[in-house]
Amino acid sequence: MNAHPTPNPIDPIRFTRELCEIESTTYHEGAVGDFLADSLAQRGWAVEKTPVDQPPESADAGPRWNVYAGAAGETPDLVFSTHMDTVPPYIPFTEDAEFMYGRGVSDAKGILAAQVAAAEALRAAGFRIGLLFVSGEERDSAGARAANLAPKGSRFLINGEPTDNRLALATKGALRAAFKCTGKMAHSAYPELGDSAVHKLVKVLGRLLKLPLPELEDIGPSTLNIGQIQGGHAPNVIADKAEAQVLVRTVTDSKQVRAQLVEAAGDLATVEFTLDMPFVRLRAVEGLPTMVAKFSTDIPALTNWGEPLLLGPGSIHVAHTPFEKLAKIELLESVDLYIKVAKQLLA
Numbered sequence: 001m002n003a004h005p006t007p008n009p010i011d012p013i014r015f016t017r018e019l020c021e022i023e024s025t026t027y028h029e030g031a032v033g034d035f036l037a038d039s040l041a042q043r044g045w046a047v048e049k050t051p052v053d054q055p056p057e058s059a060d061a062g063p064r065w066n067v068y069a070g071a072a073g074e075t076p077d078l079v080f081s082t083h084m085d086t087v088p089p090y091i092p093f094t095e096d097a098e099f100m101y102g103r104g105v106s107d108a109k110g111i112l113a114a115q116v117a118a119a120e121a122l123r124a125a126g127f128r129i130g131l132l133f134v135s136g137e138e139r140d141s142a143g144a145r146a147a148n149l150a151p152k153g154s155r156f157l158i159n160g161e162p163t164d165n166r167l168a169l170a171t172k173g174a175l176r177a178a179f180k181c182t183g184k185m186a187h188s189a190y191p192e193l194g195d196s197a198v199h200k201l202v203k204v205l206g207r208l209l210k211l212p213l214p215e216l217e218d219i220g221p222s223t224l225n226i227g228q229i230q231g232g233h234a235p236n237v238i239a240d241k242a243e244a245q246v247l248v249r250t251v252t253d254s255k256q257v258r259a260q261l262v263e264a265a266g267d268l269a270t271v272e273f274t275l276d277m278p279f280v281r282l283r284a285v286e287g288l289p290t291m292v293a294k295f296s297t298d299i300p301a302l303t304n305w306g307e308p309l310l311l312g313p314g315s316i317h318v319a320h321t322p323f324e325k326l327a328k329i330e331l332l333e334s335v336d337l338y339i340k341v342a343k344q345l346l347a
Contacts, residue, residue, distance in 0.1 A: 007043050010120060012331050013100070015039075015113040019084075020093040020104045026085040027058035029135040029143075033065035033084060036112075036133060043120070045069035045131070050150070052135045052143045066143045068152070069131040071123070075153040076130035078122075078342050079305055080115035082108040082160035082312070083137030083144075083298065087320050098327060105326040106314025108137075111160035114313060114331055118338035127346060130154060132305070137298050140275055144301035151304035156345050158338065159299050162314035165334050166291040167341075168282055170219055171310060173250035174296035176275035177261055178243060179204055181268060185233070185240040194238030198231045200268040201242040205229075207264040214252045219279075219292055222257065223249045249294060250279050277301070282310055285341055311341065 018039075024032035033049065041047045048068045054061060067084070070076050086104040093102035100110065112133060119129045130152055134143030161168075181201045186194025205226055213222035224246065231242025248257050254276050265271045277296045284290055295316055299308045313334035314326045 010043070010113070010117045012110070012113040012117045012335055013328055015116065016100060016105060016110045016326075016331065017093055017095065019109040019112060020100075020102050023090040024085055024104070025088040025090060026136055026139045027054060027061040027064065029064040029084045030062045033067050033133075033135065036084065037065070037067045040067070040069040040116070040131070046072040050146065052146050064135045064143075066135060066147050067131075067133045068147075070152065071128070074128055077128045077154060077346055078156040078158065079130040079132050079152065079154040080119055080158050080160065080338065081132040081134065081298070081302065081305070082111045082115060083135070084109075084112070084133050085135055085138050087138050091322065091324065098329075099325045100328060100331075101325045103324060106162045106324055107316070107319035108160055108162070108312065110314060110326045110331050111162070111312040111334070114334040115158075115160055115338060117335045118342065121335075121339055122342055127342065129342070134298060141277065141298050141301040144298035148302055148304050154306040156342075157299075157302055157305040157308045158341065159297055159302070159308055159310050160312040161293065161295070161297050161310060162316045162319055163291055163293060163310060163312050164315055165311070165313050165330060165337055166289045167285055168293040168310035169284060169290050170279070170281045171293040171297050171299060172219070172222075172295060173254060173279040173300070174275060174277040175248040175250050175254045175257055175273065177246045177248070178272045178274055179246060179265060179269045180272070181231075181242045183238065183240045183242075186238040188236045188238055191238060194240075196238050197242040198239040201229070201231060201244055204265055204269045205244060208246060208261070211260050211264060213248065213260070214250070214256055216251045219251045220294070222251050223294070249296070252279060254278070280308070282308060285309070285344055288337075288341065309341065309345075311337065
């Protein structure tokens with residue numbers, strides 16, 4: 001191993017604050033990607049910024065990127081990775097003596113800061129380490145899919161999500177489906193003259209909530225959430241259109257669940273599957289506490305980046321909520337934990 005010179009150790013708390021002060025909800029990751037690329041380049045990393053396509057509905061949001069950092073001309077043995085985007089709405093960063101608060105502190109900008117700190121310590125000790133930070137994880141893993149087309153040859157990938165500093169033994173999959181109903185518009189005083197798309201959708205959603213979804217004894221059940229419902233024009237108008245967005249957290253191959261959803265729709269709705277991230281089992285590392293992640297990650301979209309592990313500070317229970325927070329001591333502990341795991345894997 002050849003040690004690389006490194007600048008002064010990075011302050012993960014300060015770096016988290018700097019990242020969180022840049023709004024980067026999904027599709028708006030351009031500014032935080034620019035900041036991150038510049039910061040890593042100034043700290044001696046060879047940085048690559050790769051464009052990630054915008055979908056048509058967010059084309060006016062501007063460019064966004066994946067950011068890779070490594071040593072020039074070197075194949076990394078291990079890559080740390082997490083995402084730069086956050087869910088909406090943006091919540092400004094605040095802090096007190098014990099905690100940091102705001103959008104992204106736990107999911108996943110604090111994790112990103114910890115990974116940079118760990119990577120720099122490992123690089124200084126002579127390990128071949130890379131950093132991969134992607135756009136779009138919170139929606140469709142678009143950045144991870146783009147990155148998977150240009151892997152760097154790493155043996156291991158440590159993906160970062162809030163796991164309370166426990167190593168995940170598995171992550172659930174994610175199957176997203178759009179249910180669309182059509183009908184005939186009419187005056188609500190004369191329902192016999194129309195055909196309500198909303199009434200059809202309500203029947204379908206009732207069936208969905210009663211589905212006996214697959215379970216695994218050591219993992220738990222599949223879960224279903226009806227996240228969005230849209231339809232109709234006014235209370236006094238029979239609705240001609242209605243739509244619902246549904247997400248199932250899967251614990252098996254999605255084939256059975258897909259069939260169940262289509263059967264529930266029957267002849268009342270069409271079903272369009274818009275995302276299918278598979279359930280994944282992951283390895284353990286001796287001496288580390290473990291958990292099962294009931295959420296999905298970028299790992300299924302980064303299959304070319306080495307054997308995956310999932311680990312990070314923070315609680316998923318406060319992610320995606322108005323109360324997102326991260327304990328400063330937990331963030332600092334995660335830096336040491338990332339270093340420990342990397343050294344065990346590369347021993």
